Amino acid sequence: MNAAKSHSVIVIGAGIGGIAAAAHLAQSGQHVTVFEKNGRPGGRCDRFSKDGHHFDTGPTLLVMPLLYEAEFAALGFSLREMLDLQRVDPTYHLVFDDNSRLELTSDMKRMHDQLERIEPGSFQGFLRYLDEGYRHYHLAMERLVNRDFRRAGDFFSLSNVPLLYKLKPLAKHYDNMAAYFDSPRLKASFTFQDVYMGLSPFEAPATFSMMPYTEMAHGVWYPKGGMVRIVEALVEIARTAGVEFEFGTAVEKIMIDGDETKGVVLDDGRILKADAVVANADLPYVYQKLLPEDGNARKMSRKRFSCSTISFFWGVDKAVPSLPPHTLFLADDYRGNFDSIINELSLPENPSLYVHAPARLDSSMAPAGEDTLIAIAPVGHLDEGGEQDWKAIRNQARRAIFDRLADLGIRDLEDHIKFEVNYTPLSWRKRYNLVKGATHGLSHTLTQLGYFRPGNRHPRYHNLYFVGASTHPGTGVPTALVSARLTATRLLEDAADRAVSAVNGKQFTAVAV
Numbered sequence: 257m258n259a260a261k262s263h264s265v266i267v268i269g270a271g272i273g274g275i276a277a278a279a280h281l282a283q284s285g286q287h288v289t290v291f292e293k294n295g296r297p298g299g300r301c302d303r304f305s306k307d308g309h310h311f312d313t314g315p316t317l318l319v320m321p322l323l324y325e326a327e328f329a330a331l332g333f334s335l336r337e338m339l340d341l342q343r344v345d346p347t348y349h350l351v352f353d354d355n356s357r358l359e360l361t362s363d364m365k366r367m368h369d370q371l372e373r374i375e376p377g378s379f380q381g382f383l384r385y386l387d388e389g390y391r392h393y394h395l396a397m398e399r400l401v402n403r404d405f406r407r408a409g410d411f412f413s414l415s416n417v418p419l420l421y422k423l424k425p426l427a428k429h430y431d432n433m434a435a436y437f438d439s440p441r442l443k444a445s446f447t448f449q450d451v452y453m454g455l456s457p458f459e460a461p462a463t464f465s466m467m468p469y470t471e472m473a474h475g476v477w478y479p480k481g482g483m484v485r486i487v488e489a490l491v492e493i494a495r496t497a498g499v500e501f502e503f504g505t506a507v508e509k510i511m512i513d514g515d516e517t518k519g520v521v522l523d524d525g526r527i528l529k530a531d532a533v534v535a536n537a538d539l540p541y542v543y544q545k546l547l548p549e550d551g552n553a554r555k556m557s558r559k560r561f562s563c564s565t566i567s568f569f570w571g572v573d574k575a576v577p578s579l580p581p582h583t584l585f586l587a588d589d590y591r592g593n594f595d596s597i598i599n600e601l602s603l604p605e606n607p608s609l610y611v612h613a614p615a616r617l618d619s620s621m622a623p624a625g626e627d628t629l630i631a632i633a634p635v636g637h638l639d640e641g642g643e644q645d646w647k648a649i650r651n652q653a654r655r656a657i658f659d660r661l662a663d664l665g666i667r668d669l670e671d672h673i674k675f676e677v678n679y680t681p682l683s684w685r686k687r688y689n690l691v692k693g694a695t696h697g698l699s700h701t702l703t704q705l706g707y708f709r710p711g712n713r714h715p716r717y718h719n720l721y722f723v724g725a726s727t728h729p730g731t732g733v734p735t736a737l738v739s740a741r742l743t744a745t746r747l748l749e750d751a752a753d754r755a756v757s758a759v760n761g762k763q764f765t766a767v768a769v
């Protein structure tokens with residue numbers, strides 16, 4: 257161990273939050289080791305390659321670029337220097353059930369023409385909606401996302417009371433759309449982003465209008481080489497700061513003694529002591545599998561979990577240039593879609609679907625003349641009763657995707673697929689230890705946000721910390737970066753407090769003697 261380093265910290269998991277927290281801590285003089293059960297870093301921000309086809313298996317959209325820039329700067333690096341970013345505009349090509357389209361773009365003239373065609377007068381509603389999104393975004397970033405809530409008083413303070421009407425947390429996002437649009441298709445076009453929080457717009461707080469706002473105003477971006485470049489950049493930053501990584505090594509237990517952790521037990525039997533442990537593995541899983549049973553794991557499993565996905569990764573032997581980078585088939589039965597996913601834990605009859613063609617953004621993602629396609633159907637998470645027939649549901653999802661692509665004139669795709677890899681909720685659970693295979697972890701209902709969300713430090717074990725999607729502030733790559741900074745700050749402040757009390761304690765003892 258480096259003599260100049262003060263404390264030893266073990267990080268469980270090399271997801272975005274784990275790598276970034278490790279980097280912050282090592283930059284502040286801690287001796288940090290990251291143990292990752294998989295053979296590579298990234299967690300859900302994962303990649304696989306086959307026969308010259310490259311697939312980002314998790315995130316495909318770099319959204320909230322201002323957060324990325326701020327968090328890379330907090331680590332002492334420039335996002336734009338480390339990553340070759342291009343703006344994706346139009347962001348999404350939305351396709352409705354009758355094959356009519358809406359391209360979401362920052363070109364306001366085109367937005368005007370398209371929106372007025374769907375609903376006369378709606379462009380003014382759109383501008384007012386963006387205005388609300390602007391207010392929600394800036395307030396939420398300042399007051400909810402970029403700070404943690406260590407005590408109830410931090411959240412339930414007089415200064416936060418105005419947020420109850422300014423951020424509309426008590427209004428449902430979809431209901432709130434009536435103030436801006438009549439057309440159900442337009443209401444859907446500017447609320448579907450709630451799925452990224454694992455939520456239905458029929459239950460999400462209207463606060464989330466900040467998501468369509470940031471996509472329109474700050475853009476959706478794509479790093480050349482794919483989302484995995486973010487992981488590579490973070491690992492480089494962490495290694496430069498002295499973080500050590502051990503891949504293919506799972507933590508089996510977090511050792512607890514009284515009100516503190518003493519370190520971890522690894523799956524190869526090694527017992528490692530640490531001054532502090534940071535768990536980046538999915539928080540409900542940590543309670544279920546790594547901590548002593550004390551009733552909290554059961555409480556955690558009763559919380560609301562986000563939805564999951566069935567994802568298809570296709571190597572295609574011909575290019576499909578008519579497919580834009582991000583196509584979203586938005587089903588007219590929008591409410592029914594969310595009902596089947598969230599309440600019935602199933603796949604809707606006519607599901608909304610997402611198809612990503614990364615080679616439109618970076619030709620190196622597929623061999624010349626061929627294509628790389630990712631298709632995603634949101635589905636319910638795993639039902640602990642085990643009633644879901646994933647083979648049948650997966651086949652139904654695949655059929656639905658081919659049918660919708662055929663509606664766009666892409667009829668022979670099936671004949672050109674060289675290979676398919678697919679993930680169901682069972683795969684998400686197995687690969688990343690996500691409880692219920694919920695791709696976005698704990699969902700972001702009002703009662704699981706802010707102070708109500710599990711915090712960045714364990715409520716009892718004072719040197720055990722959490723970072724990532726199921727803790728504060730929530731899911732998403734940029735939010736995992738924020739979570740990492742908040743967690744590292746808290747750990748460092750706690751360590752400093754303990755050092756001061758230790759010194760004071762000694763002085764007191766000396767006087768007493």
Ligand SMILES: Cc1cc2nc3c(=O)[nH]c(=O)nc-3n(C[C@H](O)[C@H](O)[C@H](O)COP(=O)(O)OP(=O)(O)OC[C@H]3O[C@@H](n4cnc5c(N)ncnc54)[C@H](O)[C@@H]3O)c2cc1C
Pocket residue numbers: 268269270271272273274291292293294297298299300301313314315316317318319505506507508536537538565567687688689695696723724725726730731732733734736
């Ligand atoms: C299909 C899909 C699409 C998404 N799309 C987007 C998007 O477009 N944009 C966006 O911003 N976000 C998106 N997200 C969300 C984003 O990927 C996640 O919120 C973020 O990557 C989570 O990071 P994390 O820090 O919580 O760590 P995780 O990714 O959960 O990583 C935790 C790590 O811990 C490891 N681990 C677990 N148990 C152990 C153990 N016992 N010992 C050692 N290691 C362990 C896991 O293997 C994993 O590597 C998407 C997610 C999915 C699944």
